Amino acid sequence: MNALFSEVQVGRYTLSNRMVMAPMTRSRADDAGVPNDLVATYYAQRASAGLIISEGVFPVALGKGYVRTPGIETAEQVAAWKKVAEAVHARGGRIFMQLMHCGRVSHPSLLADGAQPQAPSAIKAAGQTYTATGLQDFVTPHALTVSEIAAVVEGYRLAARRAIEAGFDGVELHAASGYLPEQFLSTGSNQRDDHYGGSVENRVRFVLEVIGALISEVGSDRVGIKISPEMNFNDIVDANPQETYTYLVKQLGGLNLAYLHVALFGTTFDYHAALRPLFGGSYLIGSGLNKDSAESLIATGKADAAVFGGAFLANPDLPDRFRAGAELNLPNKDTFYAPGAEGYIDYPTLSQGA
Structure with a gap:
């Protein structure tokens, strides 16, 4: 049997295949962070993935970083996400919710009462974010106090509770891409x-406290974490990333998490070789994979599952296409973050003649 299509244990779940849909921001929520009715259709179309990891969802309102991104703090948001989980489960799928606090990578126009974005230190990031009026420069953030850090950790814990209440199978902490955990x-x-x-x-310490809070709420076997050493997105710089991530993964290794999700972009250091032996649990590799490279990673034991982004975005039936050796649809970048159905739920499947 092709390695991609064998079962794999990830946390408490036996996945039907080793193809994971990556978390991808799609900006189909309203201004209140409530996913619209298209979102359930979008994820249900892709339920043949062994596991879906949702787009980044802000755990608390101050974690919002982009226009039209969804949250999991209010009753209305939870109700909308219930429709998503039900739709995925109705098609036999599994879905984890990625919790994404953007920290300093935000803008006062996105936050209640024009609040300053939060960060470990009052250091402005170079770059811009997407707001209702277009791209806006990042601002100097508010440096969190110790008591405010505790409140953020609690916000993550309650977000995990609400994700499970909404029917999700687990949660992933987004600790990459220059967002709050990576800022710490x-x-x-x-x-x-x-x-x-x-x-x-x-x-x-902050990442471990958040992970501990998530575990306390939903259990370690329903918690995953994503890291991306040396991605350097959103003006993130670390003096010794090899030391940072080696130490982090050593601490995570004994927590019996559902998985460690590692996506590498451009680094010359082989983090996978360094980190996988330290973790021990299910190890997910993402970034730039195709069918052949994913099969090779799994067949050689370098990964337990392979994470696909754009390929799943444009091919809701990606497992069927891989099985058939069929041509893939190409993603339309112009509609990645545009509101509406175009480029979201209208990518054709093989059965539709594409």
Whole structure:
């Protein structure tokens, strides 16, 4: 049997195949962070994935970083996500919710009462974010106090509770892409002089506290984490990323998490070889994979499952296409974040003659 189509245990779940749909921002929520009715259709179309990881969902309102992105804080948001989970489960799929607090990578126009974005330190990131009026420069964020950090951790915990209430199978902590967890991990964005900054042990503390909160709420076998060492997105810089991520994964290794999701972009260091032996549990590899490279990773034991982004976005029936050796649809980048059905739920399947 092709390695991609064998079963695999991920946390408490036996997945029907080893193809995972990557978390991808699609911006189909309203201004209140409520996913629209197209979202359930979109994810249900892709339920043949062994596991779907949802787009990033802000756990608390101050975690929102982009226009039309969804949350999991209000009753209305939970109700909308219930429709999504039910639709995926009706087609035999599994879905985890990615919890994404953008931290300093936000803008006051996206936050209630024009609040300042939150961060470990008051260091402005270079770059811009998408707002209702177009691209806006990042601003200098508010440096979180110790009590405010505790409140953010609690917000993550309650978000995990609501994700499970909405019917999701688990949650993934987004600790990559320059968002709040990675802002704490990285020396360029974390210049605190308390027990959350300085040494690698201190900079990793926030991530471990959030993971601990998620575990306390839903169980370790329903919690995953995504990291992306040296991706350097959103102006993230770390003085010694190999030390940072080696230490982090060593601490995660004994927690019996559902999985570690590692996506690499451009680094020359083989993080997979360094990190997988430290983790021990289900190891998911993403970024730039195709059918052949994914099969090779799994067949050689380098990964337990392969994560596909654009291929799943444009091919709702990606497993069927891989089985058949069929040509793939190409994603339309112009509609990645555009509201509406075009480029979202209208990609054809093989049965539709594409």
